[in-house]
Amino acid sequence: MSSDRPRWLSLPELRARRSYKWRAYPADVLPTFVAEMDVTLAEPVTRVLQEALAAGDTGYATPDPELAAAVASFHLAHFGWQLEPAGVRLIPDVMTGVTEVLRSAIPPGSGVVVNTPVYPPFFAHIGSAGCRVVEAPLTRSGAGYALDLDALEAAFAAGASAYLLCNPHNPTGLVLTVVELRRVAELAERFQVLVLADEIHAPLTLVGSRHVPYLSLPEAHAHGIAFVSASKGWNVPGLKCAQLVTAAAPMRDLAARLPEELGYGAGNLGVIASIAAYRDGGPWLDDLLVLIDRNRRLLADLLADRLPTVGYVPPRGTYLAWLDCSELGLPEEPARVFLERGRVALRPGPDVGTLGRGWVRATIATAPEILTEIVERMRAAVG
Ligand SMILES: Cc1ncc(COP(=O)(O)O)c(C=O)c1O
Known part of the structure; x- marks a missing residue:
């Protein structure tokens, strides 16, 4: 320790x-x-917050290149994901980012697949984006829950436009394997489904399991957007800072079309704390x-x-x-x-x-x- x-x-x-x-x-x-x-809190986080308060640095947040660099270095060191800082966009929190992407990228009334039982606010946020929840329940056995790839394929084949993937999964604690994620990417490509990978719990992957970031798979780049944050791992959700990550052209274009005001709700203290958490935490x-x-x-x-x-x-x-x-x-x-x-x-x-x-x-x-x-x-x- x-x-x-x-x-x-x-x-x-x-x-x-x-x-x-x-x-x-x-x-x-x-x-x-x-x-x-x-x-x-982690000492590096407390330290930068105290310095910011002492300096009265409590103005508005701005997309900070240091944040993008810190996101990239943390994910490379911990998960071997080589993401480009240019693909990182500041958002106030994951659910605001998810809602805005759904609203901008798919037509109202579109189906969005989730793996139930799942994080409760998914239902409300999909609804407020004007979309419809499509359930592809996880399967359950004595060993716990597992992704049901057949149910996922059926939901995609039935016309869903997007998939809100939660990995690691709330509330079951399921962590998907690289084999499962490859299959997800294959299905998403085949059925032209937009994948929103909510990886907010990634830093909290526990001993014995390995987190595979969805966009660490090249085959996910054309249809995948990741949502990451230091908020769960370092317990700073009230500071309002999360990041949307894209890896290649079609998704980068989509991110660029999102309204500018999407970033306005982020907190400056959140940006400061997140840089310290990713870099030194x-x-x-x-x-x-x-x-x-x-x-x-x-x-x-x-x-x-x-x-x-x-x-x-x-x-x-x-x-x-x-x-x-x-x-x-x-x-x-x-x-x-x-x-x-x-x-x-x-x-x-x-x-x-x-x-x-x-x-x-x-x-x-x-x-x-x-x-x-x-x-x-x-x-x-x-x-
Ligand atoms: C899976 C998942 N996604 C999103 C959130 C909410 O994140 P945010 O506060 O960044 O919207 C949580 C919060 O617990 C969560 O568990």
Whole structure:
């Protein structure tokens, strides 16, 4: 571990936060419903933010060549993806970028494929872009979830215009292999489908798995756009900075046609923090991944001991745990029971689509004691 180590915060420290996670519920509720981490920031990030504040550097953001260079060097070092800085565009956040690309690139009413169960806001954002959600559900086995390439092909063949690929996948923690991604690219080429690769969780790919950026495959360049960000990996989503990446001419042209105001919502502190995270935050991230790995195993032990009928396959990427509570035989949606009887706020499964009925999602990027308390409260609620 490096000297700049991530440290999980205590409950009193967390309760002092003003972020959504800590303000959405009354103080007797333990929140684990949203993808925020209960961790100290990486020192290089804190340092540049403090310098910016000391200098009053709180004006508007501008596309910064240093950001594009930092995005490129991080992705090359971590995933072997040689992206061109010229193909990086500043956006405020991933979902705004996705919405704007859909709005600009495909006609209203077009079908956009998603792999359900999937990150809930995908549904609303596809709708607000004037498009239609087409579900190609993941398949499920005891070993966890997998991409159903036949379902994907059927959705493409039925006329979908775009595919919003989520890799690593929220909420299942699935990390796709290079073989699967090659097949996706082949299908997208064959059916002329635009692929929007949401790779916001890429830095959080856990030990034992390897993240393959979609655009690291040359065969994806003509139809693929990637969305990357330091916001999840370094826990700075409130600072508003993400990046859209394109690799070749048709997609570059599409990116160039996006409205100029798309970048206006980005935050200057987000740009500053993201440059530092990508450039100097690697050692901190490595240590964080060790802590998350411990927690995904701790959760398995806790559930086996306290709630053995809850189904859990540890995530391969992300700090999310997707829990099958259907065997608990609860009279109503588990998240409601856990909240009302256990005072613990999990993300309700049905938010991710109908396949989520009976499931909940928890965030495991927290202190082991808090993770233990979450499971204790869940058990108290059903016991
Ligand atoms: C898969 C996925 N995409 C997008 C987002 C939202 O990202 P942003 O805040 O950059 O829109 C999240 C947030 O948790 C996510 O999990």
